[in-house]
Amino acid sequence: MTLFGEVKVCRARYFQEGNASLHPLDARLNLPSEKYFHGLRRRVAETAAKVSFDATVSTIERTTGGKVPKLQAEQLTIRAAADFESFYDSRQKQPEKSKSDFLVISLDGKGVVMRKDSLRESTRKASERERHKMKTRLSRGEKSNRKRMATVASVYSVAEYHRTPEQIMNVEDGPVEPRPRPANKRLWASLTRKPEDIAKDAFDEALLRDPDKARRWVVLVDAHQQQLKHVWAQIIEHGMEGVVTPILDFTCVSPDNRGV
Numbered sequence: 558m559t560l561f562g563e564v565k566v567c568r569a570r571y572f573q574e575g576n577a578s579l580h581p582l583d584a585r586l587n588l589p590s591e592k593y594f595h596g597l598r599r600r601v602a603e604t605a606a607k608v609s610f611d612a613t614v615s616t617i618e619r620t621t622g623g624k625v626p627k628l629q630a631e632q633l634t635i636r637a638a639a640d641f642e643s644f645y646d647s648r649q650k651q652p653e654k655s656k657s658d659f660l661v662i663s664l665d666g667k668g669v670v671m672r673k674d675s676l677r678e679s680t681r682k683a684s685e686r687e688r689h690k691m692k693t694r695l696s697r698g699e700k701s702n703r704k705r706m707a708t709v710a711s712v713y714s715v716a717e718y719h720r721t722p723e724q725i726m727n728v729e730d731g732p733v734e735p736r737p738r739p740a741n742k743r744l745w746a747s748l749t750r751k752p753e754d755i756a757k758d759a760f761d762e763a764l765l766r767d768p769d770k771a772r773r774w775v776v777l778v779d780a781h782q783q784q785l786k787h788v789w790a791q792i793i794e795h796g797m798e799g800v801v802t803p804i805l806d807f808t809c810v811s812p813d814n815r816g817v
Contacts, residue, residue, distance in 0.1 A: 602637035663711045
């Protein structure tokens with residue numbers, strides 16, 4: 558199944574009893590071992606990253622000649638990310654040439670409501686000890702111990718950019734210089750790994766880019782206490798108290814952020 562629809566290929570097969578068959582043309586055409594060709598698989602994975610699987614199936618059917626059922630779309634999306642970790646582990650690790658740009662680490666967390674059997678052990682035990690007022694749904698204040706923290710991390714370089722407080726708050730009129738774009742950005746997330754492990758990965762990635770700790774480091778975080786604890790643990794572990802500048806999200810530390 559391709560972007561243009563189903564294509565049937567007749568080719569020679571070599572076989573021997575007790576062994577898997579060989580198709581030389583499959584190797585020459587770089588055919589996958591299953592039905593869906595590479596171009597269609599890529600389109601499915603890219604679309605599923607933006608919308609639901611139902612919408613992905615509908616989009617594929619509307620914009621291509623191929624057809625991918627929902628279950629197969631889910632499986633193809635999972636397989637597309639199967640070599641994510643190994644790709645970054647195997648790439649050539651070299652320090653970045655730029656010494657003047659900021660080296661930025663960004664960490665953020667988001668609680669995701671989970672089935673009870675998918676909660677972390679401590680959260681699951683706390684959930685089992687709770688007693689609820691209603692049988693069919695949770696009332697106000699009873700939604701704790703239902704979530705698992707997903708951690709998002711990114712590491713990138715960016716040039717220095719000066720702004721006044723008025724420009725940051727968008728209350729000053731006048732021309733503003735274009736913002737420099739982040740360079741060499743790596744972004745990843747995990748719902749299964751511990752937040753402290755993601756923080757460690759982010760610092761390890763940054764150290765690959767600046768092993769001598771000669772650049773100006775910035776860590777962007779929100780006001781989550783555990784997240785700050787993980788960041789400071791990495792700063793102390795690597796002896797970088799005078800190198801790293803942690804910056805808290807303004808909307809998290811302001812007394813009243815309803816208007817921001």
